[in-house]
Amino acid sequence: MAKFGSRQSGGSRSLPDGAAKGPGWTARAVLTTAVLVATSAFAADTLDPNALKRLVHQDCGSCHGLSLKGGLGPDLRSETLEHYDADVLTGVILDGIPDTAMPPWRPLISEEEAEWIARYLLAQEAQ
Amino acid sequence: MKQLILTLATTLLMTTAQAEPTATGDLGLVIERAKGSVLLVDQSDRAALARIEGLGDLSHASLVYSPDERFAYVFGRDGGLTKVDIVTRQIVNRVVQAGNAIGGAISDDGKLVAVSNYEPGGVRVFDAETLEMVADIPTDSKTIGLVDAPGRRFVFTMWDTGETWIADFAKGDPAITKITDMGKNPYDALITANGRTYITGLFGEDGLTALDLWAETPEPIRVLPNYGRGQEEMPVYKMPHLEGWALTGREFVLPAVGHHEVLWIDSDTLTETGRTQTHGQPVFAMARPDGRQVWVNFAHPLNDTIQVIDSVSKEIIHEFKPGPAVLHIEFTPRGHEVWISVRDANKVMVYDTQTFEKLREIEADSPSGIFFTARAHRTGL
Numbered sequence: 001m002a003k004f005g006s007r008q009s010g011g012s013r014s015l016p017d018g019a020a021k022g023p024g025w026t027a028r029a030v031l032t033t034a035v036l037v038a039t040s041a042f043a044a045d046t047l048d049p050n051a052l053k054r055l056v057h058q059d060c061g062s063c064h065g066l067s068l069k070g071g072l073g074p075d076l077r078s079e080t081l082e083h084y085d086a087d088v089l090t091g092v093i094l095d096g097i098p099d100t101a102m103p104p105w106r107p108l109i110s111e112e113e114a115e116w117i118a119r120y121l122l123a124q125e126a127q
Numbered sequence: 128m129k130q131l132i133l134t135l136a137t138t139l140l141m142t143t144a145q146a147e148p149t150a151t152g153d154l155g156l157v158i159e160r161a162k163g164s165v166l167l168v169d170q171s172d173r174a175a176l177a178r179i180e181g182l183g184d185l186s187h188a189s190l191v192y193s194p195d196e197r198f199a200y201v202f203g204r205d206g207g208l209t210k211v212d213i214v215t216r217q218i219v220n221r222v223v224q225a226g227n228a229i230g231g232a233i234s235d236d237g238k239l240v241a242v243s244n245y246e247p248g249g250v251r252v253f254d255a256e257t258l259e260m261v262a263d264i265p266t267d268s269k270t271i272g273l274v275d276a277p278g279r280r281f282v283f284t285m286w287d288t289g290e291t292w293i294a295d296f297a298k299g300d301p302a303i304t305k306i307t308d309m310g311k312n313p314y315d316a317l318i319t320a321n322g323r324t325y326i327t328g329l330f331g332e333d334g335l336t337a338l339d340l341w342a343e344t345p346e347p348i349r350v351l352p353n354y355g356r357g358q359e360e361m362p363v364y365k366m367p368h369l370e371g372w373a374l375t376g377r378e379f380v381l382p383a384v385g386h387h388e389v390l391w392i393d394s395d396t397l398t399e400t401g402r403t404q405t406h407g408q409p410v411f412a413m414a415r416p417d418g419r420q421v422w423v424n425f426a427h428p429l430n431d432t433i434q435v436i437d438s439v440s441k442e443i444i445h446e447f448k449p450g451p452a453v454l455h456i457e458f459t460p461r462g463h464e465v466w467i468s469v470r471d472a473n474k475v476m477v478y479d480t481q482t483f484e485k486l487r488e489i490e491a492d493s494p495s496g497i498f499f500t501a502r503a504h505r506t507g508l
Contacts, residue, residue: 058452058470059427062365065204066160066186070227071245072269072286072314072366096362101312101330103362108428 047116055109056117063101068124072101078124089118149214151196155457155499156213157468157475158188158201159492165190165201166491167213170459170466170499173477173487177216183207183223189230189496192503193255194237199498200255202231202242210258213500220258224251232275235506239296241281243273250283250294252301262301264294272316272327272369274507276340284313284327291316291327291338293345309336309347314384317369318507319394326350328369330384337397350397351390354383361385361408365426368411370508375418375438382409382423389423391441403441406432411455414438415480416462424453424467433467435483445483449476457497468494 057066063073070076081089093114096104105114154176157166164180182188184205191200198219201209206225211218227246233239233255241252249265250273268285276282279296291309294301311331318325318340325338325345334352338345367382378400379392389412391401407429414421421436430452435445451471458465464486467476470493477487502508 054471055427059364061186062427065184065227067184069184069205071187071204071229072271099331101314101363101366103364105362107362108364 047113049116052113052116052120056120060117068121076121078122081121084122086115086118086122089121090115093117151213151500153500154196154213155466155497156190156199156201156211157466157491157494157498158185158190158496160185160188160470160495161493163203164492165199165211166494167216168466168475168489168497170464173464173489175489175491179211179216179218181218182209182211182221185495187229187495190498191231191233191240191508192498192500193233194503196500196503198255200231200233200240202228204228206242206244206246208240208242208253208258222253222258224253224260229269229271230273232273232281232507234275234279234281234296235277236279239279239281241273241275241283241294243270243283245269248285248287250281252281252294252296262294262296264292264301264303266290266292271314274316274318274325276318276325277322277506282316282318282325282338282340284309284316286312286314289313289331291325291347293340304345306338306345306347310334310349314366315369320506322506324394326369328367328381328384330363330366335381348397350392351399354390354399363426364408364428365410367409370411375414375421378438380412380414380421380436380438382412389421389436401441403436403443405443406434406446413456413458415458415465416460420444420480422456422465424456427452430454447483450474454495455497457499460499460501466497468497470494 063071064076065071068076094106096102153171155168157168163182163185164178166175167177168175182201183203186204188203197214199211206228207223209218210220225244228242228244231242238255239252240255241250243250248268248270250270251260252262254261266285268287270283271286273283281294284291289309289311291306293304309327310329313327314330316327323341325340327336333354335350337348337350363385377394379394380389383390387407388402388404389409393400405423407425409423410426412421412423419438421438423434431448433447434443437444449467450469454470455468465478465480475489475491475494478485
């Protein structure tokens, strides 16, 4: 199953070229390496906002509309959703709503991704 | 001065007379859903000819053609109804007729264009010439599965109330026949090419419901009442489309809801004759016009793949990945080639249906529906 978080990796960035020789060179090199390692480890769990935005507008949009104004599924614009907490929306995304057409997305996305989507929906500018 | 005007007029007349006439029989339009434009294409040349812009929100858009294959009526998600002249390559009229629309149809005589709406729920009918509204039919429900039927009729179904209505415009003001108890949450519907059988797929319960439009008083006929999401409730990530429901010999094939399979149904008895396991949840199951092959695309996240099923053996004979987000499949009228829109590749791909060889890639911006003008002469399209 496709996950949306694992594509970007900070570890693929090129090395900073300021690794100048001289006093402290070794220390700086070690520090740089440490930062790179840390970045990579963090990046593995970092979400890919572009992929998630695409998911929201294209795939959620197949029921809720490309611009999220609603379709077979309800309007998802921020002014409509503002009465809901992000936690509630995250739960709906992950587990769906029984007896409606809203499916659980848990098989396809992670909890972090669902939470990102919930916050993204709430933060959308009013249109 | 008079001389000049005369000369100009003569020149104009001559230009008109000598201009190459535009034949539209092998043209088509591709919806560019993100940009709100349509791309005019030529199926013989396998080429894009022009882009026509300014059609509003075209996510989930569709269109129908006038009987002379000159005008397209484009139904946008934002309620926009746009009349496009594919000869002059211009928008000739546009109305925003509702807040949220889902599709449309044109009457058999080409005089009326109907649009089904989610908000406000119902159907609105327009004069095909002027786009003036001639009838407003509120249904108190999101309205889906709108098709034309012979005899200047439109048939449509209500997601919320599970009713199907037949609006008969033969005598001017519509006479409406209401059929209740079609089932819970019908999500789409289609009419067979001969205009006799109307079938809705159900989301809220198992099976499908058919109507015999040749009957004096059509009654709901349950089809596959034991088949559906019910056995093991499956999440559905994209509602299947039934437009592509196609006759292959004496059978229909249709996408299952939720399950990874297509179903084969005897067209006379409306009983199941087989199932074919597929790669994912099918969205469109489109038969090649001769009925020999069925091409299937799939819901997210398996929407990069197409499978081709042989309608005699019911086995998958070919599988390939045209690219990310395959949204629609349209055959040339005699089926020798197929056009496939690949949204996230920003391309329409053209394939030979015998050899499966890719013949052409055509640039398009987030392409979705592909509509060739030959649809003008088919009931239900």
